[in-house]
Amino acid sequence: MSAPAVTALNAQAFKSDYKPIWCPGCGDYSVLSSVTKALAALALRPENVAVVSGIGCSSRIPAYTTCYGFHGVHGRSLPAATGLKIARPELTVIVASGDGDGYSIGGNHFLHACRRNVDLTYIVMDNHVYGMTKGQPSPTTEPDWDSKLSPGGTGLREFHPLVIALASGANFVARAFSGDPNGTAALLAEAIRHPGFSFVEVLSPCVTFRPDQRAWKELAHPAPVAHTDDPARAARRIMTDDGFNIGVLFKGNRKPYQGAVRATDTLAALERKFELEGA
Numbered sequence: 001m002s003a004p005a006v007t008a009l010n011a012q013a014f015k016s017d018y019k020p021i022w023c024p025g026c027g028d029y030s031v032l033s034s035v036t037k038a039l040a041a042l043a044l045r046p047e048n049v050a051v052v053s054g055i056g057c058s059s060r061i062p063a064y065t066t067c068y069g070f071h072g073v074h075g076r077s078l079p080a081a082t083g084l085k086i087a088r089p090e091l092t093v094i095v096a097s098g099d100g101d102g103y104s105i106g107g108n109h110f111l112h113a114c115r116r117n118v119d120l121t122y123i124v125m126d127n128h129v130y131g132m133t134k135g136q137p138s139p140t141t142e143p144d145w146d147s148k149l150s151p152g153g154t155g156l157r158e159f160h161p162l163v164i165a166l167a168s169g170a171n172f173v174a175r176a177f178s179g180d181p182n183g184t185a186a187l188l189a190e191a192i193r194h195p196g197f198s199f200v201e202v203l204s205p206c207v208t209f210r211p212d213q214r215a216w217k218e219l220a221h222p223a224p225v226a227h228t229d230d231p232a233r234a235a236r237r238i239m240t241d242d243g244f245n246i247g248v249l250f251k252g253n254r255k256p257y258q259g260a261v262r263a264t265d266t267l268a269a270l271e272r273k274f275e276l277e278g279a
């Protein structure tokens with residue numbers, strides 16, 4: 001007897017019954033919608049996908065999907081996701097973060113995740129601020145952004161995540177804008193399909209602490225040139241662009257790292273191997 005046909009799911013099937021508690025107008029609503037559209041477009045199923053995050057408004061995403069989820073420790077989403085993908089290579093693993101979670105406390109893990117090139121899709125919802133903890137500057141905050149918590153601005157130069165990802169070995173680098181949910185969904189689907197570590201920086205405004213980011217609607221524009229497979233060329237372009245070029249900027253050919261776990265290592269055998277004496 002042939003196996004019953006599996007019907008493709010629509011984006012709604014990837015949304016859980018939990019109602020997001022983001023502020024009205026937050027860009028993260030749209031990113032959630034793009035993630036679910038991308039999963040539907042790839043004809044994936046929730047039981048074959050895991051969404052892993054740290055802490056922050058943006059990191060709430062796993063609970064809002066019907067996929068497996070892990071809402072972990074601030075800045076530590078990437079090591080958790082790396083372990084999961086190595087242990088369960090058949091799963092599609094998506095990692096969600098914010099600029100605070102991913103570039104401040106999680107900055108070290110970001111570098112090494114790029115270097116390891118495990119097959120993950122890393123989405124950073126960048127709003128240039130710590131939203132959840134009420135508006136502190138983050139590594140991508142402009143040096144002259146004046147606020148109650150940073151009077152006169154920090155005076156510190158911004159971190160350049162896309163170039164740092166390229167220098168560290170990421171295999172796919174793209175920039176998206178939450179104001180274009182269909183374009184973002186298409187970029188995410190391409191990132192998920194691409195083998196290795198795919199990094200998608202999504203400009204996702206924090207309407208509460210950065211109302212000035214409403215202007216991003218007018219600033220975002222398609223990247224004027226097609227992506228390259230040369231990381232140095234991509235880095236030069238990104239260093240000199242206006243920060244609002246949207247699209248795939250780099251696609252590499254590095255072989256993904258698959259870990260040293262052998263197919264014959266069952267979970268039970270691994271547990272026995274690491275059992276503590278006398279436990």
Ligand SMILES: Cc1ncc(C[n+]2csc(CCOP(=O)(O)OP(=O)(O)O)c2C)c(N)n1
Nearest residue numbers: 055056057058074098099100101130131132
């Ligand atoms: C170890 C630890 N340090 C600090 C915090 C406090 N904290 C929670 S979320 C956050 C920053 C979140 O900013 P971001 O990642 O940019 O996400 P957003 O809320 O803007 O989406 C901080 C500092 C924490 N939860 N755990």
Ligand code: SF4
Nearest residue numbers: 023026057131206207
């Ligand atoms: S504080 Fe900012 S990032 Fe957090 S939910 Fe509100 S608008 Fe979104």
